[in-house]
Amino acid sequence: MASDWISKLPAPAKEYLNGRTLDEVECIISDLPGIARGKAVPAKKFARQDYFHLPDSIFYQTITGGWGEAAGEEGFTEKDMILKPDMATTTAAPWTGDWTLQVIHDAYDRKGNPVGFSPRNVLKRVVQLYRDQGWEPVVAPEMEFFLVARNIDPAKQIEPMMGRSGRPAAARQAYSMTAVDEFGPVIDDIYDFAEAQGFEIDGITQEGGAGQLEINLLHGDPVKLADEVFYFKRLIREAALRHNCFATFMAKPIKDEPGSAMHIHHSILDIETGQNIFSGPQGGETDAFFHYIAGLQNHMPNALAVMAPYVNSYRRYVKDHAAPINLEWGRDNRTTGIRIPLSDPNARRVENRLAGMDCNPYLGIAASLACGYLGLMEERRPDKQFKGDAYDGEGDIPRTLGEALDVFDEATDLHEVLGTEFARVYSIVKRAEYDEFLQEISPWEREHLLINV
Template sequence: MTDWLKHAPEAARDYLQGHRLDEVECIVADLPGIARGKAMPGPKFARQNRFFLPASIFLQTITGDWADDIIPMGTTEPDMILTPDYATATAAPWTADRTLQVIHDMTLQSGEPVPFAPRNVLKRVVTAYHARGWTPVVAPEMEFYLVARNTDPAQQIAPMTGRTGRAAAARQAYSLSAVDEYGSVIDDIYDFAEAQGFEIDGITQEGGAGQLEINMRHGNPVKLADEIFFFKRLIREAALRHNCFATFMAKPIEREPGSSMHIHHSVLDESGRNIFSAEDGSETPAFQHFIGGMQRHLPSAIALLAPYVNSYRRYVRDFSAPVNLEWGRDNRTVGLRVPVSTPEARRVENRIAGMDCNPYLGIAASLACGYLGMVAGDMPRPEREDTAYDSADDIPRGLYDALEQFGDNAALLDLLGDEFGKVYGAVKAAEYGEFLQVISPWEREHLLISV
């Protein structure tokens, strides 16, 4: 066995059992969460312990254009140093040969972490927790749609065709029959996940046509963000095998619910005890402060949780999406829900994040808001025990407003990193400018001869 594989997870070693490692994909996540990097033959990877990519990849927009060059050394496009994190090695079971994917850590040539690399931003927030003797724990939920292949952007997205030959039906939440319609895709998702060593807590049908949710076990924020990063690719590949697309757009289909990435949070002390619960099982001040921090700072973090113009189409009343930052116990009309649990498992569910966000940045932003609340002792508003849809003014309703609030929150930017804030703001401003150059069908239909 190649020496470096001794440090790889058991699932990766099992995948190669009796086979030659043909290729290794050396990957990092850019700002949108797209896998960037390079592929190389397995033997060559084994002979090297670092690789290089230009830092300018973080200035690229989702369309492939570039933001204004605000990185000090960006004009000469110097390389970052990529060092493999062997603990992330996992199979790419959809390939024709035996291929492993390995996420890489990114440092500047000075040895400092690249400040605008999303994985480093999340590590920075987790380190802030550790400095206070806290260990953050998260459990993400992934929602996505399986849709018919769509190669013409001018055409509306349609649900995929199931095994009965009919399009997937909407309003069938938790229906096992609906899940069976695209069981072949789900079978591949399970098989790929098993080959990659990922544990799925469950798959359910959501309320949209062809909309599914995957629940993941709670754990280390960086490890879970890595898995979501891998899962998005895994699910897309499973869908392509069955002549359909998997989409993680926040709102892909008109008049259907959007797709979220609900994030459950708890925090442990140095003894492993959940600091949201006292010894008698009651809620602690830390629990209240975490919620208070989310209510105070999430408006400024929405630009990371809802990163595209499409993201804000999800925040629509009565479409199973949060439109507020109220909090409540077992109340799905609030943005911050406290699920039914034992005191040991007491947690706060952030329902604001869209599935289109970069998982590293979405989790980092959510954890940052709770952290700032605990440090400052922020108190939450009174709990909502009724329907909270009447409270809809807490969050920005568009990307432009969200970016303004993001840039004005000094405490949040200091925790995430000022350099990251500048790069992220520049890239998102460039994307928004690109969007404004596109005229939509709605504008042509209603304005062309009427105004």
């Protein structure tokens, strides 16, 4: 790496270091759940290295720290991957006690090929498929999460955090500015951390759950936005810890409260003209617009195991609890799984409301784009536009992780888009994780079955 590498960093990183001595660099990569894995190295060592190694087994781990038997024919040898920095992702770690930078790395095998089951590589693969067709995909993610009281006992139910008023955060206060003010100190740190990292927040709102907030990000390149969500999850957790509470991105952390989604807005630009392919010359809706909707309708059930990756994810899909239960599409209708927001023709977009905030942002965005891509290639028409309350209809998505994995395993067309090696590894790891869960006995089972059956 060049000795003047700091002078070539993104502007926010250089500003963060202005007049300061860099102590450490965190070399990180996302695993399947979206946890940052890697190494922290002294700044002088980082300046001398072009890459570092981690074993490929980081992608075979379940969320509990167990292992899926996904190593393939070579067996579980934990061979090293080559991790190379993407210096454009360099950003501050402003919550640390010293001056630290973070850099996201990409994973390659010993022959220099991208590792197919590394989440960032999966998203890059899908984006390249669009570009090969002359299209540039654009996304805008919305992040929902809860600020909750510290909880160190898994047997104890999760409770809302205490606000500045000394009262627990109240539910059913959607869009209340007073409710947002309750979390003022945490939100101030979120803004400060985001500014230090060079991230632009489009807005923060109170959602319908107790202590539930939503952060919107500006639209842009899918890989860049996934990087930001990956960074934001850590940023928000660190801000919460400063104020004696937890930030959780669980899909359904609190009983009888709404769950947390990562709504994904999609639009597609023609690379040559820069025009939105969902809008025609006179501003009307194009065939491509309807093909994209059809792709989401036809393929999202197959991709749900990626966008809703845990047993808890399926507790979010409950009627009348602000989460879709089917694949209807409608204009400006938040009860449908696929929503067409109000917009002018240049900003016409399709919103996927199924993905949970617990998904890996690289994989969730990749899976959603993959469904739309298949729709564009298949050129099928969607079902008739839905009008009314979609919660009145029947659910048409998998209801459990096991069912979702069964559907995912059969979806060979989706595997071709995401990568067959990714699909193989992902299924094995998630089934191992599901088996781990099935060995657990819940409080509900002990309460209602212990002496009654």
